[in-house]
Amino acid sequence: MTIAIGDKLPAATFKEKTGDGPVEITTDQLFAGKRVLLFAVPGAFTPTCSLNHLPGYLENRDTILAKGVDDIAVLAVNDWHVMGAWAQSSGGFGKIHFLADWDAGFTKAVGLEADLSAGGLGLRSKRYSMLVEDGVVKALNVEESPGQATVSGAAAMLELL
Numbered sequence: 597m598t599i600a601i602g603d604k605l606p607a608a609t610f611k612e613k614t615g616d617g618p619v620e621i622t623t624d625q626l627f628a629g630k631r632v633l634l635f636a637v638p639g640a641f642t643p644t645c646s647l648n649h650l651p652g653y654l655e656n657r658d659t660i661l662a663k664g665v666d667d668i669a670v671l672a673v674n675d676w677h678v679m680g681a682w683a684q685s686s687g688g689f690g691k692i693h694f695l696a697d698w699d700a701g702f703t704k705a706v707g708l709e710a711d712l713s714a715g716g717l718g719l720r721s722k723r724y725s726m727l728v729e730d731g732v733v734k735a736l737n738v739e740e741s742p743g744q745a746t747v748s749g750a751a752a753m754l755e756l757l
Contacts, residue, residue, distance in 0.1 A: 599736065601735065608623050609622050613680025631666050632665065639717060660754065668692040669692060671702070703721045723738070725737045727756065
């Protein structure tokens with residue numbers, strides 16, 4: 597079952613690359629008592645993710661934070677090495693969280709997994725964005741096609757804020 601507006605996020609642990617190496621970050625650490633914008637992509641370095649989805653959030657970071665959002669995070673079913681490299685190459689390192697859902701545990705728990713085996717990618721996340729307040733989903737925008745980044749993009753989320 598897919599998570600819905602009003603649902604509490606399930607407990608999960610992600611990995612994130614920092615200047616000191618990998619750290620584990622739990623859903624409680626990231627979301628408790630905060631207003632967080634989380635967006636997910638099928639894969640780091642993939643064309644739509646790197647050219648259309650991520651750049652909008654990086655370019656609009658300050659505007660999003662000025663609208664009362666405490667933090668921004670991107671999630672992908674990749675390992676922390678890949679997510680760290682993507683953070684570095686995109687210029688997003690230290691600006692937003694690049695979360696590795698390495699085993700798709702969180703992605704499966706929220707019901708937003710996608711089998712992209714036909715394209716050689718295996719089990720990944722659907723492309724989506726959500727606004728989370730104190731661990732509760734307040735807005736959820738899921739793309740119909742993994743190759744699109746419109747309803748889950750930064751411009752769409754800015755309209756909701």
